[in-house]
Amino acid sequence: MNARAATTATTATTQAKTHARAAARELLRTRMQPITELAELGTAVDTARAHLDDARQRWRDAQTAYAHAYRAARAAGWSPTELHDIGCGTAPAGTALRTTRPDNDSTTPTPAPPVTTDPEPRPTDNTDTTDNATAGHSAHEAGPR
Numbered sequence: 001m002n003a004r005a006a007t008t009a010t011t012a013t014t015q016a017k018t019h020a021r022a023a024a025r026e027l028l029r030t031r032m033q034p035i036t037e038l039a040e041l042g043t044a045v046d047t048a049r050a051h052l053d054d055a056r057q058r059w060r061d062a063q064t065a066y067a068h069a070y071r072a073a074r075a076a077g078w079s080p081t082e083l084h085d086i087g088c089g090t091a092p093a094g095t096a097l098r099t100t101r102p103d104n105d106s107t108t109p110t111p112a113p114p115v116t117t118d119p120e121p122r123p124t125d126n127t128d129t130t131d132n133a134t135a136g137h138s139a140h141e142a143g144p145r
Helices: 003-075 080-085 094-098
Strands: none
Touching: 003 080
């Protein structure tokens, strides 16, 4: 093989390799785009979750501080109605309801508000036409047994 033929063969081989690499890069680029976007969105989700966790902790801290301040105002003689009327909000909910008030002894928890129950509504789909009184159930026993 002469030198010119060897150079041409080397050039053809180099061009074939370059072409194969370019084609492979293009194939990889189209396959990489979705996972690149997925990785970026995963990072965004993790960041948002961290912000949410921080916000929840700040909210819990604010609720706790509010509950302490509300109980202090109640201990100072302010009624819930007075506090509401002067714009100081309402009684704290959540954990504050499960704690003791300072004006009570430490063994008596703050009572929960009374539960009011409305009579159970009758089904509106008219599929159950059984009269509870004639079926042997009292008027307050609605639904299947």
